[in-house]
Amino acid sequence: QVQLVESGGGSVQAGGSLRLSCAASGSTYSSTHMGWFRQAPEKEREGVASIYSSSGNTFYADSVKGRFTISQDNNKNTLYLQMTSLKPEDTAVYYCAASTRSVWTPFRASDYGYWGQGTQVIVSS
Numbered sequence: 001q002v003q004l005v006e007s008g009g010g011s012v013q014a015g016g017s018l019r020l021s022c023a024a025s026g027s028t029y030s031s032t033h034m035g036w037f038r039q040a041p042e043k044e045r046e047g048v049a050s051i052y053s054s055s056g057n058t059f060y061a062d063s064v065k066g067r068f069t070i071s072q073d074n075n076k077n078t079l080y081l082q083m084t085s086l087k088p089e090d091t092a093v094y095y096c097a098a099s100t101r102s103v104w105t106p107f108r109a110s111d112y113g114y115w116g117q118g119t120q121v122i123v124s125s
Contacts (some may be wrong), residue, residue, distance in 0.1 A: 002026045002098045002114040005032025009094065009119030016086050016123070022079040022096030022116060033099040035064040035112060036070060036081045038092035038121075048094070049081060059106040064090075086123045 024032070035050035050059045058070050062066040069082040080098060097112035104111050107123035 001034060001100065002064070004096045004098060004114055004116035006094065006096045006119040008117040009121050010122065011122040012086055014087055014123055014125050017084045018086065018121060019081070020081040020083070020094055020096075020119060020121075022081075024077045024096075026058065033104045033111075034070075034072065034079045035084065035097045035099070036079075036105060037095045037097055037109065037112075038090075039095070039118075040092040043092075045095070045109060047109070050106035051079070052104075052118075054059065083121075086121075088123050088125045091121060091123050093120050 002024060003026045005023045006020060008018060010018060032053050034053055036048045037045050037111055038048050039045040047095040048064055049068055049071050051072060053072060067085045071080045080082050095118045098114040099112045103109050
């Protein structure tokens with residue numbers, strides 16, 4: 001039902017910023033719960049930020065609070081993750097995900113049925 005394409009990854013120095021984008025198509029974007037996950041080498045995939053699309057309510061992992069901001073542009077069917085004050089431990093492949101569940105937990109990966117291919121973020125010290 002939903003197709004997702006991420007962009008905006010790259011390599012930056014610690015303290016720098018990046019903005020990730022996720023273009024959604026196939027279903028009504030505004031009625032879909034969205035999230036960003038990341039996976040570092042040798043580590044489990046973890047939730048970073050999520051948004052209850054219909055209301056705009058947002059949720060963040062403790063590790064990124066105050067540094068990352070999730071937002072959406074319904075006119076463009078695009079989800080964003082603005083990342084500032086980046087740290088080396090933020091290095092990971094970042095994935096955009098979509099959920100169509102009526103009952104939804106922000107960082108439970110099994111609640112998301114659609115995933116993008118990922119975009120690499122590298123933060124050097």
